Structure formats: structure tokens, C-alpha cells
Amino acid sequence: MTEINVGVVGIGFIGLAHIEALRRLGINVAGVVGSNSAELERKAASLRLPRVYPSFTALLEDPAITVVHLATPNYLHYEQAKAALLAGKHVICEKPLALTSRESAELVRLADERGLVNAVNFSLRYYPVCHQARALVAAGSLGDVWMIKGSYLQDWLLLPTDWNWRLEPEYGGELRAVADIGSHWLDLMTFITGQKVAAVMADLQTFLAVRHKPVSAGETFSGKTLPSSATVEQPIQTEDYAGILLRYADGTRGVLSVSQVSAGRKNQLAFEIGGSRSALAWNSERPDELWIGHRDRANELLLRDPALLHDSARAVTSYPGGHAEGFPDTFKQLYQAVYRAIEAGAPPAEPAYPTFADGHEELVLGEAIARSAREGCWIEIERNS
Ligand code: SOE
Numbered sequence: 001m002t003e004i005n006v007g008v009v010g011i012g013f014i015g016l017a018h019i020e021a022l023r024r025l026g027i028n029v030a031g032v033v034g035s036n037s038a039e040l041e042r043k044a045a046s047l048r049l050p051r052v053y054p055s056f057t058a059l060l061e062d063p064a065i066t067v068v069h070l071a072t073p074n075y076l077h078y079e080q081a082k083a084a085l086l087a088g089k090h091v092i093c094e095k096p097l098a099l100t101s102r103e104s105a106e107l108v109r110l111a112d113e114r115g116l117v118n119a120v121n122f123s124l125r126y127y128p129v130c131h132q133a134r135a136l137v138a139a140g141s142l143g144d145v146w147m148i149k150g151s152y153l154q155d156w157l158l159l160p161t162d163w164n165w166r167l168e169p170e171y172g173g174e175l176r177a178v179a180d181i182g183s184h185w186l187d188l189m190t191f192i193t194g195q196k197v198a199a200v201m202a203d204l205q206t207f208l209a210v211r212h213k214p215v216s217a218g219e220t221f222s223g224k225t226l227p228s229s230a231t232v233e234q235p236i237q238t239e240d241y242a243g244i245l246l247r248y249a250d251g252t253r254g255v256l257s258v259s260q261v262s263a264g265r266k267n268q269l270a271f272e273i274g275g276s277r278s279a280l281a282w283n284s285e286r287p288d289e290l291w292i293g294h295r296d297r298a299n300e301l302l303l304r305d306p307a308l309l310h311d312s313a314r315a316v317t318s319y320p321g322g323h324a325e326g327f328p329d330t331f332k333q334l335y336q337a338v339y340r341a342i343e344a345g346a347p348p349a350e351p352a353y354p355t356f357a358d359g360h361e362e363l364v365l366g367e368a369i370a371r372s373a374r375e376g377c378w379i380e381i382e383r384n385s
Pocket residue numbers: 014154180181220267
């Protein structure tokens with residue numbers, strides 16, 4: 001049995017979700033590293049984590065660490081993933097994998113050359129009914145897939161006083177809402193339909209061109225509960241909103257809205273897939289329900305129940321029908337798949353989980369979306385094989 005000891009880098013909101021999911025699987029989280037040592041020590045103590053490493057380098061130099069999870073701000077992902085691969089570690093990296101497709105392409109090559117397991121945290125694929133949707137499309141239940149519409153909406157950045165490192169391109173990248181949450185939707189639609197985007201037409205908007213940056217930083221989503229503090233006015237260039245038209249490789253058409261300033265939508269990914277025979281719809285605020293639309297008979301609402309799911313969907317659900325599974329469970333199911341590969345010592349030929357190649361795909365799409373918005377025209381997707 002391969003010895004597995006995990007080091008988690010960054011223990012903000014998402015880093016804690018990584019740790020919790022790993023522990024639910026009985027995987028040893030051997031230690032953590034982060035930027036704010038006092039905060040890190042406090043959190044590590046509250047989580048009864050065995051070790052706080054003094055630095056990222058110290059973590060990589062520990063031969064006992066076999067896997068690294070990166071849950072740090074976006075600008076650190078490329079250099080940290082590269083260093084971890086060069087140190088011979090398997091890597092699970094939060095999205096986006098990097099800030100440019102050149103960087104992400106290099107990480108794909110490096111991981112492949114070294115035969116290391118590599119994954120990007122597109123965990124939203126692992127809502128069980130999203131696997132059910134994929135199985136229904138693959139079985140031809142929808143007929144030909146003609147259209148995909150949807151959105152990914154949040155409201156945690158609605159106010160001028162809402163602040164997060166993602167707002168600043170030097171930390172989050174040139175694209176914000178599209179790279180942060182639009183990427184989940186784009187990845188999920190390709191996962192469910194098996195179709196890749198061929199061309200994009202995008203319109204981006206920054207509704208809040210000036211925000212009030214706190215003098216002291218806060219965690220993701222924490223702004224809604226933090227007391228007000230001293231702030232400075234900060235001009236913003238990254239997008240609050242995106243409207244994107246999509247053409248898929250085999251003629252399917254798509255429409256996507258992305259927003260982090262949509263009042264009342266806390267974290268809602270929604271899709272509706274229309275086919276020549278039937279349709280599917282789902283939204284992440286009601287994650288156990290899959291709507292199935294028919295022309296010639298009553299529509300259906302499938303409430304997740306392992307007894308009613310396709311084998312591939314049943315394989316990523318742990319609880320009986322009526323025992324809701326949600327966001328944290330998607331991390332657990334994703335890592336269940338990734339750690340099977342780690343236990344085998346190398347990636348399978350066709351990984352079922354999202355890999356660095358999927359992370360790279362989202363960087364390629366993001367750059368095409370940004371270019372389309374700049375030039376005001378359709379942009380064909382160019383993929384270097
Ligand atoms: C903030 O938009 C965020 O934490 C994203 O970074 C995650 O990927 C998403 O799953 C939830 O919202």
C-alpha cells in the first residue's frame with residue numbers, strides 16, 4: 001500500500017474544505033503551510049493538524065510528503081505546482097491552474113513527463129446528479145444535444161465595500177468572474193455533454209469601477225460578516241459580469257451568464273441542456289434534484305436516490321435518497337477518484353477526474369473570452385495539441 005501523506009498549502013475557506021474532505025476519506029493530512037503564521041497556528045491547533053511547516057520549501061523538502069494540495073491565491077498556483085512536480089509530489093491544484101495558458105501547458109507537460117497524478121479542483125462535477133446527467137446524455141436519452149444555457153451567479157461581491165484578492169489582476173489574474181466561477185460551468189458542460197467549445201463571443205462588464213479596499217485583507221466570502229474597517233478607494237478592471245455565446249464543436253449552441261454581483265444568488269450554478277428528444281436542468285442550490293423535460297409526456301423531477309441512478313452516478317454518492325449531499329461532498333467524491341490513482345502510483349490512461357489538461361482547457365477558453373470581449377467579435381478556439 002503506497003504511503004500517502006498530504007501537505008495542504010493555504011488554509012482559507014477552500015483549503016479547509018480540502019482538509020475536511022481528505023480526513024473524511026481517512027487520508028493523512030500531515031501538515032499545512034500558509035502566509036499568515038499566527039492565523040495558521042491558530043487554525044492548525046483548532047483542526048488538530050500535526051504540523052505547521054515554516055515554509056512551502058520546507059514542505060517540499062520533506063520526503064514523507066507524497067501529495068500537495070494547493071489552495072492559495074491564483075497567482076501562486078503555477079510556481080507552486082511546478083515546484084511540487086519537480087519535487088516529485090502528486091498535485092491537486094485549485095482552479096485556475098495558472099494565470100496563462102503558456103504556464104498551464106508547461107504544467108501539463110511536466111506532470112505527464114514525470115508520471116505524477118495531477119488534478120484541478122473542478123469538484124462541482126461530483127454532485128451525483130451531474131454524473132447522472134452525463135450518463136443520460138451518453139445513453140442518447142436527450143437525442144442530439146442542440147443547446148446549453150445557464151449561469152453561475154453569486155452576490156458576495158455586490159457591494160462597493162466587498163473586497164477580495166480576486167479583484168486585483170496581479171493576484172487573481174486578468175479575468176475574475178469568468179476564471180473563478182465561469183470555468184466551473186464551462187468544465188461541467190463539457191463533462192456532461194462530452195463536447196468542447198469551438199468558438200466564443202463575449203461581453204464583459206465591471207459595474208463597480210471603484211471599490212473600497214480594506215486596509216487589512218479578509219478571506220473569501222468573509223466580507224459579508226466582517227465589521228467595517230478602514231478602507232482606501234481602489235479602481236477595478238476585472239469583470240463583475242460576463243455574457244458569453246458559445247459554439248460547440250458539433251454544432252451545439254450555448255449561452256452563459258456569469259456574475260458575482262447578483263443579489264440573492266449565494267452560489268448558484270445552473271444549466272439547462274436541450275436535446276432533440278428531451279432536456280435536462282439542474283441548479284446547485286437544489287443539488288439533489290434533476291429536472292427532465294419531455295414533449296410527449298409529463299416532465300420528471302428526479303430526487304437523488306442511489307437506487308434510481310446510473311452506476312456511474314451511484315459510484316459518487318454515499319447517502320440514501322433524502323439525505324442531502326452537497327458542496328463538501330463533491331470534494332470528498334473528487335478526492336476518492338484522485339486518490340485511487342495516487343494509490344496506484346500513477347495516473348490512469350483516461351482519468352475520470354479533472355486533470356491539469358482540463359485546467360489548461362479553461363485557461364485557453366478564458367484567453368479566447370477575454371480576446372473576444374476586447375475585439376468585439378467571435379474568436380475560434382485554437383488548441384495546440
Ligand atoms: C468564490 O467565487 C468561490 O469560492 C470559488 O473560488 C469556488 O471555486 C466556488 O466553488 C465557490 O465560490
